[in-house]
Amino acid sequence: MEVSEATWLFGVMLAFAAVTPPALHYLKAKTLAATQQFPEDPPNLPKLTILLPVRNESIVIRDKLDEILGMEYPLSRVSLLVVDSSSTDQTESLAREHLEKNAEGVSWKIENAERLGKSIAVNMALDAIETEIFVMMDADAMLQPSSLRLLARWFQDPMIGAVCGQLNLPHESPRHPYRSRFNTLRVGESVNDSTPIFEGSICAFRMSAIGHSRIDSGNNADDSQLAMVVRRNGFRAIMDPEIKFFEPNSEKSTGKRSRRVRRAQGLSRAFWANRNLRSKRYGAYASVFSSQLYFHLIFPWLFSVSVAIICLSFICGILEFPENGWHTVFFPGAILVMGSASGTCRGILDGSLVLIQSHLLLLTGRRLHIWEPDAEMRLAIRRNRRESG
Ligand code: GDD
Ligand code: MN
Numbered sequence: 404m405e406v407s408e409a410t411w412l413f414g415v416m417l418a419f420a421a422v423t424p425p426a427l428h429y430l431k432a433k434t435l436a437a438t439q440q441f442p443e444d445p446p447n448l449p450k451l452t453i454l455l456p457v458r459n460e461s462i463v464i465r466d467k468l469d470e471i472l473g474m475e476y477p478l479s480r481v482s483l484l485v486v487d488s489s490s491t492d493q494t495e496s497l498a499r500e501h502l503e504k505n506a507e508g509v510s511w512k513i514e515n516a517e518r519l520g521k522s523i524a525v526n527m528a529l530d531a532i533e534t535e536i537f538v539m540m541d542a543d544a545m546l547q548p549s550s551l552r553l554l555a556r557w558f559q560d561p562m563i564g565a566v567c568g569q570l571n572l573p574h575e576s577p578r579h580p581y582r583s584r585f586n587t588l589r590v591g592e593s594v595n596d597s598t599p600i601f602e603g604s605i606c607a608f609r610m611s612a613i614g615h616s617r618i619d620s621g622n623n624a625d626d627s628q629l630a631m632v633v634r635r636n637g638f639r640a641i642m643d644p645e646i647k648f649f650e651p652n653s654e655k656s657t658g659k660r661s662r663r664v665r666r667a668q669g670l671s672r673a674f675w676a677n678r679n680l681r682s683k684r685y686g687a688y689a690s691v692f693s694s695q696l697y698f699h700l701i702f703p704w705l706f707s708v709s710v711a712i713i714c715l716s717f718i719c720g721i722l723e724f725p726e727n728g729w730h731t732v733f734f735p736g737a738i739l740v741m742g743s744a745s746g747t748c749r750g751i752l753d754g755s756l757v758l759i760q761s762h763l764l765l766l767t768g769r770r771l772h773i774w775e776p777d778a779e780m781r782l783a784i785r786r787n788r789r790e791s792g
Contacts (some may be wrong), residue, residue: 410719413733414712421705422751428694429584432591439594441645442556448480449555451607452537455485456524460542461492462781465501466788467542472506476551483511484531486524519773521603522628523620535610539626543776543784544604545649553646554607564612564638565630568605568646579749586644593641596687597634599680599695600670601626604648612638619676623772624669631677634688651783656705660757668761671699703755703762710752713738 453471457464471483483506487495495513501533502511514531516524525539535559550568557566561771569586572579594597603626614636617630630640680692713735720731742748 411713411731411738413717414709414716414735415738417712418706418709421702421709424694425698425702428691429588429699432588432595434591435594436587436590437717439590439644440673441643443560444552444556445559448477448552449536449558450480450482450534451476451551451555452482452484452532452534453541453551454525454528454532454537455483455542456521456539457485457490457494457498457542458488458519458521458524459490459492459776460494461497462488462500462776462778463542463784464494466785467540468498468501468505470546471540472509473548474546474551475548476555478509481509481551482534483509484528485511485513486516487513488516488519488521488524520619520620520623521782522622522772524627525625525629526617526620529610529617532610536607537610538605538607539603541604543650543661543781545651545784545787546605547647549553550605550646550648553643554605557641558607558609562639563609563641564633564636565601565606565640566646567602567607567626567640567642568648569628569642569644570602570604571647571649580746581754586642589642591645592691593639593643593693596685596725597640597691597772598642599629599631599634599640599674599677599688599692601629601630601640602642602648605646608633609638612636619672621770621772622669622672622676623665623774624673627670628673628677631673631680634685635677635680651787659777661776662777663746663757664761664764665774667699667758668765668771671758671761672765674699699758700762703758706751706755707759710742731736 419706455467455471460467472478474481483502485498487498489627495515498715499513502513512666514527516527525658528537536555538554540546546568554566554568557563569589572582576582579606589600606626608629612633613629616632616636618625618632622628674692674696677692678696681689683689683698685692717732717735717739720727720735760772
């Protein structure tokens with residue numbers, strides 16, 4: 404019967420159709436990324452507020468504060484704002500004692516947020532920040548001493564509203580290929596106009612680019628939400644690959660599925676809530692945004708369905724062999740074998756399933772905007788910092 408043959412062909416065509424728009428977006432981003440230009444250091448360094456949102460970070464908090472105090476930036480131009488959301492592990496008292504002992508000459512403050520959720524803490528901080536530029540960091544990201552200076556240089560351009568750094572994974576990491584494509588996309592989008600996907604581990608914002616806007620405190624993608632706010636308000640939000648941050652080389656943690664699902668859900672929700680950023684009014688950003696909206700909301704379903712169709716037609720081919728002829732087993736079988744042999748195909752399917760899982764959780768009312776820190780990863784960071792002195 405010709406039905407099974409038509410079925411696997413349909414699956415293949417659907418997969419190609421689904422992949423084509425993101426593939427074109429990637430190729431364009433790759434070309435643009437290679438042309439990124441970097442600003443000179445400014446003659447006068449701006450005053451900065453460093454926002455450090457924390458919850459249950461007792462393992463890393465002191466090292467993180469030392470990292471901040473050791474930045475190549477005049478500390479007289481830095482204020483530190485730690486927002487602690489009801490930590491139950493003495494994060495606050497550890498931070499307070501550490502700052503009292505070591506932060507002479509730096510103005511610092513620790514605020515408390517009763518309700519849990521990083522986005523709530525971020526909104527609270529937005530009401531308290533008094534400098535025009537603020538830098539936000541994660542307690543567990545490891546930064547270079549040049550980070551503040553490299554961020555600050557971008558704000559000489561009055562159109563720049565937000566800048567973020569880039570995660571650098573070691574070459575041997577299994578997630579390196581995915582990350583390097585992710586980074587290329589973010590930089591290419593930045594050159595084109597702006598990237599809607601941001602890195603909260605190290606990022607900086609111009610307060611006047613945020614204005615009175617606030618983020619959805621019930622969604623976790625605080626970083627990307629802020630980047631979208633900035634673009635909506637007419638400024639650019641970009642990634643600078645020279646501002647690198649590091650995570651310990653412990654794959655169990657950095658690639659943890661629960662964390663990927665949380666981030667996927669936050670992004671999907673932020674894209675949906677901001678879907679009117681597809682409007683032509685936003686110039687080149689409209690196509691960047693549409694592309695990512697498609698990639699996060701529609702693509703995972705199309706791609707997974709196409710794979711399921713090919714699998715099904717292969718199974719039917721086997722069950723109905725030999726009546727249907729060898730080709731209904733051979734072609735879908737060969738495609739499945741080639742697909743599973745290709746790291747890229749496996750990665751695309753894996754990423755699609757993570758997104759689908761995050762959508763299904765959302766549809767069943769499970770929001771992932773409050774989470775626990777990954778202790779295993781924090782311990783690895785502490786070891787890492789100790790080893791590197
Ligand atoms: N104040 C406050 N309140 N801070 C919090 C809370 C909270 O309820 N929950 C987490 N944080 C802090 C952590 O202490 C850490 O400094 C930072 O937010 C990031 O949390 P991680 O536990 O390290 O999460 P991640 O590595 O997956 O974070 C990534 O995704 C998040 C969104 O899901 C980063 O990109 C974050 O910047 C981003 O917010
Ligand atoms: Mn983290």
